[in-house]
Amino acid sequence: MTFKIIEKDWYKRRQLTGKELSPVSVSIPDYQAVHNHFCNMFVRYNDGSEKSLLARVIYNKLTAQWTVDGMEVAVKVIEQ
Helix, strand or coil, rough: EEECCCCCCCCCCCCCCCCCCEEEEEECCCCCCCCCCCEEEEEEEECCCEEEEEEEEEECCCEEEEEECCCCCCEEEEEC
């Protein structure tokens, strides 16, 4: 399974101030396909920094899609 980063569109809420930090890769070692399961999300940014986020697994019944939301970064789950 892979995780695809959901691009967040912040331009309507704030002005850009130079080079913005954006997530490049995400790993979630303790992911489980259980609605409302809490897990750890490790995010690597374009400047080389890393961050650990507490995230929640969400299942959308209408689209049958799993997502993991860490508030700052959200990803779609792609099952292979």
